[in-house]
Amino acid sequence: MAMTPDALPPLAYGRAITWIAFSLTAIGVLMIYSASTFWGAAKFDDPAVFLKRQLVGVALGFAVFLLCARLPVSFWSRRAGLVLLSALALLALVLVAGSRFNGARRWIRFLGFGFQPTEFAKLAVVVWAAAIAVRKGPALSRFREGFIPAVLPVVAVCGLTLLEPDFGTCLFLGGLGMLVLILGGLRMSHLMTAGVALVAVVTVFMLTRFEYIRDRISFFAGEQESYQVRQAFIALGSGGLAGRGIGAGAGKLFFLPEVAGDFIFPSIGEEIGFLGVCLVVSLFMAFVWCGYRIARLALPFDRFAFLLGMGLTAWVGFQAVVNLAVVSGSAPTKGIALPFISYGSSSLVVCLAASGILLSVARAAEARRDAA
Amino acid sequence: MSAPPPYRGMAIRAGGLTGMVMVLFLALLARFYDLMVTRHAEFRAAARGQTSTSRQTMAFRGALRDRHGRNLALTRAWPSVAVDPSAIVPEDREAVAERLSATLGIPRRTVLEQLAKDSRFRWLSRQITDPRVLARLPALACGGVEVREELARSHPAGRVGAQLVGFTDVDGQGLSGLELVLDTVLAPRFGRQALLRDGKAGLMRPPVDEASPEPGRDGADVVLAMDLTIQTFVEEALDRVVAAWRPVSAVAVVLDPRNGDILALASRPTFDPGARRNVPAEATRIRAVTDSFEVGSTMKPLIAAAALDAGLVGVAETIDCTEDGSYKVGKRTLHDHHPLGRLSFPEVIVKSSNIGMAQIGQRLGIDRTYRLFRALGFGRTTGSGLPGEVPGKVTERARWTEAYTLASVSMGHEIAVTPLQFASAFSALVADGIIHRPRAILRIGDREIPPAPLRQVYGKDVTRNVMAPILARVVTEGTGTKAMVPGHVVGGKTGTAQVLSRGGVAGYVASFIGVAPMDEPRFTVFVLLDRPRRDQGTPYGGTCAAPCVGEILARCLGYAEIAPSRSTGDGRPEARARHAKGR
Numbered sequence: 001m002a003m004t005p006d007a008l009p010p011l012a013y014g015r016a017i018t019w020i021a022f023s024l025t026a027i028g029v030l031m032i033y034s035a036s037t038f039w040g041a042a043k044f045d046d047p048a049v050f051l052k053r054q055l056v057g058v059a060l061g062f063a064v065f066l067l068c069a070r071l072p073v074s075f076w077s078r079r080a081g082l083v084l085l086s087a088l089a090l091l092a093l094v095l096v097a098g099s100r101f102n103g104a105r106r107w108i109r110f111l112g113f114g115f116q117p118t119e120f121a122k123l124a125v126v127v128w129a130a131a132i133a134v135r136k137g138p139a140l141s142r143f144r145e146g147f148i149p150a151v152l153p154v155v156a157v158c159g160l161t162l163l164e165p166d167f168g169t170c171l172f173l174g175g176l177g178m179l180v181l182i183l184g185g186l187r188m189s190h191l192m193t194a195g196v197a198l199v200a201v202v203t204v205f206m207l208t209r210f211e212y213i214r215d216r217i218s219f220f221a222g223e224q225e226s227y228q229v230r231q232a233f234i235a236l237g238s239g240g241l242a243g244r245g246i247g248a249g250a251g252k253l254f255f256l257p258e259v260a261g262d263f264i265f266p267s268i269g270e271e272i273g274f275l276g277v278c279l280v281v282s283l284f285m286a287f288v289w290c291g292y293r294i295a296r297l298a299l300p301f302d303r304f305a306f307l308l309g310m311g312l313t314a315w316v317g318f319q320a321v322v323n324l325a326v327v328s329g330s331a332p333t334k335g336i337a338l339p340f341i342s343y344g345s346s347s348l349v350v351c352l353a354a355s356g357i358l359l360s361v362a363r364a365a366e367a368r369r370d371a372a
Numbered sequence: 373m374s375a376p377p378p379y380r381g382m383a384i385r386a387g388g389l390t391g392m393v394m395v396l397f398l399a400l401l402a403r404f405y406d407l408m409v410t411r412h413a414e415f416r417a418a419a420r421g422q423t424s425t426s427r428q429t430m431a432f433r434g435a436l437r438d439r440h441g442r443n444l445a446l447t448r449a450w451p452s453v454a455v456d457p458s459a460i461v462p463e464d465r466e467a468v469a470e471r472l473s474a475t476l477g478i479p480r481r482t483v484l485e486q487l488a489k490d491s492r493f494r495w496l497s498r499q500i501t502d503p504r505v506l507a508r509l510p511a512l513a514c515g516g517v518e519v520r521e522e523l524a525r526s527h528p529a530g531r532v533g534a535q536l537v538g539f540t541d542v543d544g545q546g547l548s549g550l551e552l553v554l555d556t557v558l559a560p561r562f563g564r565q566a567l568l569r570d571g572k573a574g575l576m577r578p579p580v581d582e583a584s585p586e587p588g589r590d591g592a593d594v595v596l597a598m599d600l601t602i603q604t605f606v607e608e609a610l611d612r613v614v615a616a617w618r619p620v621s622a623v624a625v626v627l628d629p630r631n632g633d634i635l636a637l638a639s640r641p642t643f644d645p646g647a648r649r650n651v652p653a654e655a656t657r658i659r660a661v662t663d664s665f666e667v668g669s670t671m672k673p674l675i676a677a678a679a680l681d682a683g684l685v686g687v688a689e690t691i692d693c694t695e696d697g698s699y700k701v702g703k704r705t706l707h708d709h710h711p712l713g714r715l716s717f718p719e720v721i722v723k724s725s726n727i728g729m730a731q732i733g734q735r736l737g738i739d740r741t742y743r744l745f746r747a748l749g750f751g752r753t754t755g756s757g758l759p760g761e762v763p764g765k766v767t768e769r770a771r772w773t774e775a776y777t778l779a780s781v782s783m784g785h786e787i788a789v790t791p792l793q794f795a796s797a798f799s800a801l802v803a804d805g806i807i808h809r810p811r812a813i814l815r816i817g818d819r820e821i822p823p824a825p826l827r828q829v830y831g832k833d834v835t836r837n838v839m840a841p842i843l844a845r846v847v848t849e850g851t852g853t854k855a856m857v858p859g860h861v862v863g864g865k866t867g868t869a870q871v872l873s874r875g876g877v878a879g880y881v882a883s884f885i886g887v888a889p890m891d892e893p894r895f896t897v898f899v900l901l902d903r904p905r906r907d908q909g910t911p912y913g914g915t916c917a918a919p920c921v922g923e924i925l926a927r928c929l930g931y932a933e934i935a936p937s938r939s940t941g942d943g944r945p946e947a948r949a950r951h952a953k954g955r
Contacts, residue, residue, distance in 0.1 A: 038570070179389070182385065183382055183385050183386060183389070184382075185381075185382075231571075233407055233415055233418075234415050234418045234419045234422070235419070236404065236407045236408050236415070237407050237408055237411050237412055237414060237415020237416065237418070237419070238412070238415050238416045238418070238419035238420075239408055239412075240408060240409065240412040240416065241408070241409055241412070250419055250423045250568070251419075253423065253568065253569075253570035253571055254570045254571030254572045255422065255423075255570070255571035256571075269404065269408060273408065274404060274405060274408040274409050277401070277404050277408065278401065281397055281400065281401055281404075284397060285394060285397050288390060288393050288394065288397075289390070289394070292386060292387075292389075292390040295386060296383060296386060296387075299379060299382060299383060299386075300379070303379070303382070306382065306386070307382075310386050310389065313390075314389060314393070317390075317393040317397075318393065320397075321393060321396045321397065321400065324397075324400045324404075325396075325400060328400060328403045328404060328407060329407075330400070330403055
């Protein structure tokens, strides 16, 4: 009767995901401190300033993790609309009241902390897509009743993100939403016709409008190696097999851009080497595997839990893939953080929220399995 | 099939998606392996290239010191003050200018001018040595004002010994004198300190794991044979004689005849080694080695002593210097200043008879005279190591003639010697016949340079018992009376040589060589004036050079605390006689 005989119960994967998430967070805190001391000392006269801020994020993220782990899965399916609306509201707010950085409005300042609505939007898109897919059921495969109402809100989120402007995150959000919808039964043909057209229009628009994106893409397409990628290569390459030792990297001496943020991985590679890189990548792979197993084990009982679990897993997995592809020069520079590890409270909090929800899904699956 | 179709499709899609993510991760790992392991060496080199840099560390040029360790030239780090005008906002300029002007002692307007410049760096005051300003400097630190150390050569003795010491350019490279010839030993080796450069190329810090690979080393200190006190006597005496006689140039040499030490070496024109700019090359020459002269009669004792030493003339012998003051050698007729008649051997020297010397020269002969000159070091550089040294000129052996060369050299003509060569040769005559290589340097770093006795030119008996009293008589009763030093027995010889040009006599080279004390010679002083003024008659060596030598000797004897010797009424040194008896 069972589709796949499974030796491990869902909760085992849930526990594993918890430890993986905490391990990645811990590695992140350590490497942020190592990477940011010179930057912090130069900019804020405090070598530990980024460490301190990230630790606040860790505390907050841990609280959110506990909360999400306790909330029933149904909480999200019932409030999917509200979650999406909140995301849209925050994205709209950032366009009005957001603080500018490098020509883009991406943060909302609140009580001395910066909050990035796009990070929350990732969670919102996954929750919404999973909920709508389940709600529509077989109707999802029809264009008017299924495709349009399911896809439009996702497009709205993407549109607001694009206005910040944040092209990379816009693409990522769109892709994530579509992925969950496809898993939920969206017809590929509809997506092809509408989605591809939309993406093409948007892309052309962006290319003509925003020079920085054009530059990034032309950098990547052309022979010219961008300074950022060159520095990432130098940092990674000088790490070798075992690394130069924690704290001994040179990339953080104002060579690597965003050394604690999007480009923290080269700094990790430089200091703990290819072996360290393998460790971090293995943790992400384990996260994806456990997330997949949790979702798969929930599938027989709860399609929403399955889609939610797969969405969250794919989110973390793809975001890690994209970040690693960027720092290894395999994709154009996007401004996508490395989940759990990159500096930034918003990203860390939503990643821990995702882990908490996955644990909650695992619990639910465990309960239903025990009940069955 | 238990799962309904939609579930099954979802499961497959989820599995496919997961598989895809896994494959992407594995592909990325392969990519990282390539970057981090395969291309490790390439990127490690690139990392090193962009992070490692180095900075020169400070090292000092060696000092030049006199024989008693007194500084003649030394390098120190002096603070210099600069401003970064871009870091001082216009509203603050007045206040900053006020403070800088008060601290540095420079006009407020000058500071304001520099602060108004569109620049990141302007010097305000360089190489500050004023102790009052130095004391105020620590209070100066503020944004936009920088104090940095600069190396500079200073010359505590000023113009004293200027040519010998020489000077350096602003980078500390020797340009003249001993600064030039000893440049390689004086020059410091600057070290390099490895530094880590960051991506802003602004902040630098020593690397954690690397020790400084090249430590710097200061240049070696050099101790000269020169005695600053004696050099000062010489400079002052030269200033006076030059003011009085306005020669084209003037040279003075003081040697220690016992070991050839160059105690003082000076010439005019001179220069200020601290000035650095607008120093005429003329003034930097060490004329005691770069210029050679026909010294004239001053040469006579060197020839006479050789003839005596060879037994070709006796001390008691009388020489016919003719009643009419003229004498034919071959086709050439020689003249004395005035007819002298028959003279004893000592009188020939004391009265400086050309005719007498020509006859003594004839007896010595071409071969011996030529060999004498070689033995005395004429026609070759002395090996003093001083820059620009010339060998002088001795006529080629094959071209010597009895009537011309031999007769001329006996009177100190047709032979050109540098003042140092001559002083060195004459020192042999008073130092038991032993000639030393002139020693300008006593010590380089830890290496001692020993005195270098070269050879025995004259017999000791001749120099001590015969020549010494004769030279003393030159000063007591002959042409050199103006070199007399009361209470001391001084020996010497005058010389006045014509400088001929196409139009006749262009001037004279007036010289005097003096030695004291004659019983145990400590100082050989040679002063030579090239073409002194003639408006008060012929400038004889005895009238212009001798007083200068006398003055230098008097001060040297006092400085060396040499007790006056009682002398007999006729000038014969009783002390010397007693000394000779004792042996």
